[in-house]
Amino acid sequence: xxxxxxxxxxxxxxxxxxxxxxxxxxxxLKSLKLDVPTSDAxxxxxxxxxxxxxxxxxxxxxxxxxxxxxxxxxxxxEVVNKMITAYGAPVSPEDAKAIVDYLARTKGTS
Amino acid sequence: MRDQNAPPSRLTRRGALRxxxxxxxxxxxxxxxxxxxxxxxxxxxxxxxxxxTSYPQKGRMILQRSSPxxxxxPFEVFDKGVFTPNDQHYVSWHWATFPGDVNVDSYRLTVRGxxxxxxxxxxxxxxxxxxxVEIAAVNQCAGNSRLYATPRxxxxxxxxxxxxxxxxxxxxxxxxxxxxxxxxxxxxxxFGGLDEPVMxxxxxxxxxxxIDHARDGEVMIGFGMNGEQLPLxxxxxxxxxxxxxxxxxWVKMLNDIEVLDRPDTNYxxxxxxxxxxxxxxxxxxxxxxxxxxxxxxxxPRSFITNIRDGDKLSTGSPTSAxxxxxxxxxxxxxxxxxxxxxxxxxxxQLGADQGKYGFRPWQAQFxxxxxxxxxxxxRCTNTNNEAQPDFRVWNPxxxxxxxxxxxxxxxT
Numbered sequence: 162x163x164x165x166x167x168x169x170x171x172x173x174x175x176x177x178x179x180x181x182x183x184x185x186x187x188x189x190l191k192s193l194k195l196d197v198p199t200s201d202a203x204x205x206x207x208x209x210x211x212x213x214x215x216x217x218x219x220x221x222x223x224x225x226x227x228x229x230x231x232x233x234x235x236x237x238x239e240v241v242n243k244m245i246t247a248y249g250a251p252v253s254p255e256d257a258k259a260i261v262d263y264l265a266r267t268k269g270t271s
Numbered sequence: 272m273r274d275q276n277a278p279p280s281r282l283t284r285r286g287a288l289r290x291x292x293x294x295x296x297x298x299x300x301x302x303x304x305x306x307x308x309x310x311x312x313x314x315x316x317x318x319x320x321x322x323x324t325s326y327p328q329k330g331r332m333i334l335q336r337s338s339p340x341x342x343x344x345p346f347e348v349f350d351k352g353v354f355t356p357n358d359q360h361y362v363s364w365h366w367a368t369f370p371g372d373v374n375v376d377s378y379r380l381t382v383r384g385x386x387x388x389x390x391x392x393x394x395x396x397x398x399x400x401x402x403x404v405e406i407a408a409v410n411q412c413a414g415n416s417r418l419y420a421t422p423r424x425x426x427x428x429x430x431x432x433x434x435x436x437x438x439x440x441x442x443x444x445x446x447x448x449x450x451x452x453x454x455x456x457x458x459x460x461x462f463g464g465l466d467e468p469v470m471x472x473x474x475x476x477x478x479x480x481x482i483d484h485a486r487d488g489e490v491m492i493g494f495g496m497n498g499e500q501l502p503l504x505x506x507x508x509x510x511x512x513x514x515x516x517x518x519x520x521w522v523k524m525l526n527d528i529e530v531l532d533r534p535d536t537n538y539x540x541x542x543x544x545x546x547x548x549x550x551x552x553x554x555x556x557x558x559x560x561x562x563x564x565x566x567x568x569x570x571p572r573s574f575i576t577n578i579r580d581g582d583k584l585s586t587g588s589p590t591s592a593x594x595x596x597x598x599x600x601x602x603x604x605x606x607x608x609x610x611x612x613x614x615x616x617x618x619x620q621l622g623a624d625q626g627k628y629g630f631r632p633w634q635a636q637f638x639x640x641x642x643x644x645x646x647x648x649x650r651c652t653n654t655n656n657e658a659q660p661d662f663r664v665w666n667p668x669x670x671x672x673x674x675x676x677x678x679x680x681x682x683t
Binding site: 187191202219222236248250 | 313316317320325326327328334335336338341366369372373374375376394398423424425428468469470471474494495498500503504508538543
């Protein structure tokens with residue numbers, strides 16, 4: 162009887178230890194030193210691409226923009242306004258216009 | 272992972288160029304990305320995304336943005352179990368300037384503001400001088416499923432993988448606040464992490480909750496995810512865990528807690544992350560004038576995980592459906608399945624309850640009566656008797672989407 166039970170207990174113990182979570186299991190944290198990738202991709206060349214590269218890539222990679230849906234010129238204008246007013250992007254009025262033109266041309270709805 | 276074959280000019284470290292002194296940034300040229308892509312099948316913009324395995328401590332992820340990283344959990348992961356593996360727990364950062372190098376000996380969590388005594392807690396203090404708690408909870412971006420907004424809207428273009436579930440280990444925020452001693456007149460608690468804005472004029476990412484919420488005994492300072500320390504990209508070494516609430520509140524690399532005696536006026540609390548104060552936060556596109564309120568709690572959702580759109584199923588024999596559901600800020604009461612586009616519904620069997628804020632598995636059997644196209648739908652009703660809506664949830668910022676999911680299949 163005991164012989165039969167012991168392997169069961171052992172199996173149960175193993176099953177419990179394999180359960181992914183045990184509150185008491187973390188006794189210390191280990192320092193991390195890791196490389197987080199960035200991207201050097203530029204915007205597809207064309208009118209306004211310099212303004213895009215110079216103003217947008219400081220805060221986020223180009224795929225942030227390239228993965229956005231097609232939007233109206235008004236919607237792109239709102240996005241650019243938000244980058245300037247809410248997120249502090251130092252974009253000159255000339256560059257802001259070039260950026261909106263680029264986005265409306267390459268990712269517009271009309 | 273760096274592209275060792277990249278030409279020298281591409282190996283510039285952008286972080287160093289900016290003079291930000293950020294350790295551990297490496298450059299990933301476009302060539303370094305895996306060539307594999309996933310098609311998310313949406314009209315109105317780019318539908319495919321790269322699959323990446325280049326991020327530290329992360330496995331296969333959908334690359335929504337390289338920097339600051341937006342890494343989406345591939346949907347098939349949700350079919351494997353209710354707890355999302357740490358290496359596929361989705362990743363989202365607002366600012367690119369966060370360290371890759373975190374020393375656990377020098378790390379400190381500050382508690383300050385409207386308190387009797389300021390605290391500067393080491394990680395040893397956090398791990399060993401407070402009672403530990405555990406809670407299963409879904410961490411979901413307020414903009415999860417924004418990809419499916421119709422009409423489309425700007426923002427992170429998450430499909431349905433801007434969410435993950437984990438068993439979180441940590442200490443109660445209440446216990447930490449009590450050690451500092453919250454003074455009378457405190458109304459909010461504000462949280463900040465190691466991430467900093469790139470531009471000097473930009474608002475640091477901070478988020479606040481009310482003092483009562485902060486002291487509810489559930490809000491946690493988490494140091495463990497599924498029994499292990501947090502991955503760097505999920506906020507190592509500490510992140511706030513706000514069960515039932517959108518992930519924007521779950522501040523990563525948490526190092527500053529400030530008790531406020533006046534309303535927080537910072538951008539992220541006072542202005543950002545707004546939805547119309549309407550039923551299901553929904554307005555007609557172009558409709559203006561709705562009062563705006565902050566996103567707060569999660570809403571109920573459910574998904575079929577073993578049958579995908581376009582699958583072929585057999586006619587006349589039982590088919591098994593299974594998936595996950597969550598109630599939002601409370602538990603799952605029921606999950607119902609429709610095989611006729613929502614005309615009739617059948618109950619499903621709920622699996623083990625691992626905690627009311629986590630994913631709950633469900634399963635059901637059904638038989639498609641005739642050959643041809645069929646529309647499967649799944650609907651979660653939570654324990655507050657709130658069900659997922661059958662209309663399109665839409666607002667200008669693409670938050671809080673929880674429309675009933677639809678899966679088109681063909682019976683053969």
